[in-house]
Amino acid sequence: MSLEDKMDKLFSKIGEQAVAMIPGVWTEIVLQSEMSDASGEINLFFKTLDSPDTFLMGFNIPNIYGVSEDVYRDLYFELFDFVRELRKTLIDHGQEPFATFIMRINESGEMNVDFGYTTWSELTLNDSDVRNYLQYKYNIRDSFGEKELLKFQKMAEIENG
Template identity: 35%
Template sequence: MFEKELNEIYVEIAQQVNDMMPNNWNSFYLNGEVKDGEGGVFFFFNTNDNLDEFIYSHDIPEIYNVDEKIYNQENHKLFELIIKLQQKFIENGQEAWESLVMIVNEDRKLKIHFDYTKWSESKFGPSQRINFFEYKYLSREPRNEKEKEIFINMENYAGAKSE
């Protein structure tokens, strides 16, 4: 029953992301962070027209001429689904994860990763975590030596917190 409920929420999340993107998307990588009902969600996606370039979800209003208010409402719905998913874990006696990564590839196959790293308690801010997400999942190279060092520190922090 628990697995069925989770799968239903996964589909809701993927559908909400789908509804927020242009029709010709190829794959997407979503990150949702929740701690005590607070947090945020973002995703990157590429299109069939340009498989090599990933677009940051919060750039959708500018790139695709979407009303920012409407985009923010849709993004809030997406975040509410992330909270709903975490709540389902808690209701079923599971440990509350702090972040979720959902990947949907070009074949519409779904991968989910739950991360228990306490990023909200770290010295790493939201911008650094977004950049780290790009580095980890989208193979973005560090911009400079300082950022490379930050990513190494973040990997070490995540590794130390998961042991």
């Protein structure tokens, strides 16, 4: 199977898993992932008909929908494994591994993906700096202070070389 076919298959698995994690009706999903050889993190955000202008955070799904935290955690780790597999597939095919991976899914099921290659862990930034920058960059969240916005400008300059 070609790299493109493997990636398409994994994109589908990742998208289907993200959709399966949200038991209610949603209008947009954003998966934000940061990965390295040693660690990784995934954040899931989604909009609903009841909150069309605000992204809800995936880790609130058990509280919002009454889903068992154990069930949600199992689904989360399956999603994490699919993203880790995507990164490994790139490496196995001699491609540069991504440091960040963003997937957006609209209510029609159309997917857009974006890979980032800036190795943030090598800079003097903490995990929340990177997470907040990505949320800013991809319009997931817009309530940031002036100090954070200045940091994001510097991060954008680093990212864009």
